[in-house]
Amino acid sequence: MTTPPSPSRIDTSQAHPARVYDWLLGGKDNYPVDEAVGEKLPPEVRIGALQNRAFMNRAVAYLASAGVDQFLDIGTGIPTEPNLHQIVQGIAPSAKIVYTDHDPIVLRHAEALLVSSPEGRTDYVQADVRDPGAILDHARTVLDFDRPIALSLIALMHFVADEHDPYGIVATLASALPSGSHLVLSHAASDIFPEIAEQATEQYARSGMTLALRSRKEVARFLEGMELVEPGLVTAPEWFRGEPAPEPEPSGMYAVVAQVS
Numbered sequence: 184m185t186t187p188p189s190p191s192r193i194d195t196s197q198a199h200p201a202r203v204y205d206w207l208l209g210g211k212d213n214y215p216v217d218e219a220v221g222e223k224l225p226p227e228v229r230i231g232a233l234q235n236r237a238f239m240n241r242a243v244a245y246l247a248s249a250g251v252d253q254f255l256d257i258g259t260g261i262p263t264e265p266n267l268h269q270i271v272q273g274i275a276p277s278a279k280i281v282y283t284d285h286d287p288i289v290l291r292h293a294e295a296l297l298v299s300s301p302e303g304r305t306d307y308v309q310a311d312v313r314d315p316g317a318i319l320d321h322a323r324t325v326l327d328f329d330r331p332i333a334l335s336l337i338a339l340m341h342f343v344a345d346e347h348d349p350y351g352i353v354a355t356l357a358s359a360l361p362s363g364s365h366l367v368l369s370h371a372a373s374d375i376f377p378e379i380a381e382q383a384t385e386q387y388a389r390s391g392m393t394l395a396l397r398s399r400k401e402v403a404r405f406l407e408g409m410e411l412v413e414p415g416l417v418t419a420p421e422w423f424r425g426e427p428a429p430e431p432e433p434s435g436m437y438a439v440v441a442q443v444s
């Protein structure tokens with residue numbers, strides 16, 4: 184592990200996205216401030232969180248089955264089983280995974296993320312996606328940048344406001360990846376259920392957290408120059424659900440897997 188644990192930096196007086204998300208998923212690694220935010224969110228947000236996690240599961244399993252055995256996961260969140268490495272190493276035991284999050288609470292739980300299969304490797308670095316260079320420098324010490332890598336930015340970029348250049352960040356990360364690499368991205372929508380999106384954004388803002396929800400067109404901008412894997416940019420439950428359900432499950436989460444080069 185690169186950054187030593189520093190539990191004292193966990194601020195329990197203010198809600199944090201990782202802990203609100205943990206509450207939404209039914210986890211126990213959150214505080215009353217986080218629960219208070221979660222309680223006030225529209226119920227669709229919890230459904231979206233569960234749909235997002237299920238998408239992550241399917242997307243990384245798909246890539247691991249297709250032979251991808253290196254993953255750079257940014258905005259990892261508090262461990263929730265099955266974690267990405269458990270899914271991937273269940274298919275490709277020698278897979279290497281680098282996890283990254285900026286929240287000290289994730290670092291505190293990183294031990295659970297670091298239990299690798301004996302043949303593979305897991306690694307954790309505390310870092311901010313807004314400093315992609317630092318993340319890439321670290322990832323290069325673990326992953327082989329001459330072979331394909333899957334970059335997962337799952338339910339992360341809607342925490343990065345436009346003023347922090349989210350498109351430049353994703354372009355910097357994607358352009359550093361070797362040929363044959365993939366991006367796995369999910370992003371909460373501003374335009375599927377606009378009223379719910381507005382309520383959620385307001386609720387996060389009142390608690391001091393940025394939520395920068397984006398429209399389909401704005402999410403598609405992250406994918407410029409990439410080749411989308413079928414079924415393309417869809418909602419999370421629509422991503423590889425096989426036969427279309429008679430009544431599609433509504434979802435306010437966009438999801439996509441794309442080949443970056």
Ligand SMILES: C[S@@+](CC[C@H](N)C(=O)[O-])C[C@H]1O[C@@H](n2cnc3c(N)ncnc32)[C@H](O)[C@@H]1O
Pocket residue numbers: 200201204235236239257258259260261283284285286289310311312313336337338339342343
């Ligand atoms: C909604 S959770 C998603 C967790 C996991 N990727 C998933 O989809 O199940 C978002 C995570 O992104 C992290 N995050 C938010 N802003 C970040 C930033 N600027 N740099 C790194 N991580 C960030 C939060 O701490 C949180 O753990």
